[in-house]
Amino acid sequence: MSGPLGTARVLDEGRGPRAMTGVMAIMTFLTVLAAALGLATAGTARLLDRQLAGRLTVQVIEGEPVRRDAAAARVLTTLRATPGVVRATPVSQAELARLLQPWLGSDAGSAALPVPALIDVDIADASDATVAKLTARVRSTSPMTRIDRHERWMSPVGGLMRTLTLVALALVAMLATATAAIVILAARGGLETHRVTIEVMHMLGSTNRQLAWLFQRRIALDALLGGIVGAALALGITALVGTQMAAIGSELAGGAMLRPVDWAMLACLPLAFVLLAILAARVTITRALGRMP
Known part of the structure; x- marks a missing residue:
């Protein structure tokens, strides 16, 4: 009875799922979802940075259409001749009318409506000094211009x-801490439950190292099973939401799609939780057994 197998049967008397397995499944489920949220928001932020850096819109504000179009042509020529300007593309009046139609209705395409001319611009260097030089050069061509930086008005997003990424990371850290605390409580509870059995095993020759390994094995199996179940559910939900977002067709929603490396990180979370549970259990059990007479 003092061998590892006999001792394991005494200490590991439970049959079927344990409460620890359910708790680990819930904690892993929540952790994977929080991590997926953090990775998705981080991807969206990267996409915004790539798209908005160096993107400008030049507005030629002129009420009279003929003067407006002439000024816009001069500004466009200046922009295309400016070093560092990668692309300068005028926005057609038909496109502007389409964009304004939800707010102005059928009057959006009226020639009497003082709609500015717009030019989309991409620049290689998005520094403040470069934008200031470009602004001065454009306004020297036509004073009736205004330059809007996409990065500025989208910076709140x-x-x-x-x-949201930082909040998700904080949630992952808090859930990991809570998981370690749960494992510690479970380990202490198991030791108290089997205190008499442990004393008998000591008298029969079992060492603290053997007993600690058996408790550690029990907790590791519970954590592994719960982690697999929780992670499978969370990954399934994440994949479902990703499929629905992909169906939207939005470029911004596409930035929230997880990359292969993100999926690999999420898949590794259950293993990380098992290792965390093993470490917490080993430290707790070793210390508790060392204090037993």
């Missing part, structure tokens, strides 16, 4: 994405 990027800030929100980064905040």
Whole structure:
């Protein structure tokens, strides 16, 4: 009875799923979902940074259409001749009318409506100094211009994405801490439950190292089973949401799609939880057994 197999049967008397397995499944499920949220928001923030860096819109604000079009042509020529300008593309009045139609209705295409001419611009260097030089050069061509930086008016969205990423990382850290605490409580509870059995095993020659390994094995199996179940559910939900987002067809929603490396990181979370459970159990059990008479 003092061998490892006999001792394992005494200490591991439970049959069927244990409460520890269910708790680990829930914790892993929540952790994987939080990590998926963090990775998705981080991907969206990266996409925004790539798309908005160096993107400008030049507005030629002129009420009279003929003067507006002439000024826009001069500005476009200046932009295309400016070093560092990668692309300068005018937005057609028909496109502007289509964009304004939800707000202005049928009047959006009216020639009497003072709609500015728009030019989309991509620049290689998005620094403030470069933008300031470009602004001065454009306004020397036509004073009736205004330059809007996409990065400036979309920065709140990027800030929100980064905040959500940090919140998700904080949730993962908090859930990992809570999981370690649960494992510690479970280990202590198991030791108290089997205190008499442990004393008998000591008298029969079992060492603290053997007993610690058996408790550690029990907790590791529970954590592994719960981790697999919880991670499978979370990954399934994540894949379902990703499929629905892909069906939207939005470029911004596409930025939230997880990359292969992101899926690999999520798949590794159950293993990380098992290792965390083993470490927490080993430290707790070793210390508790060392204090037993």
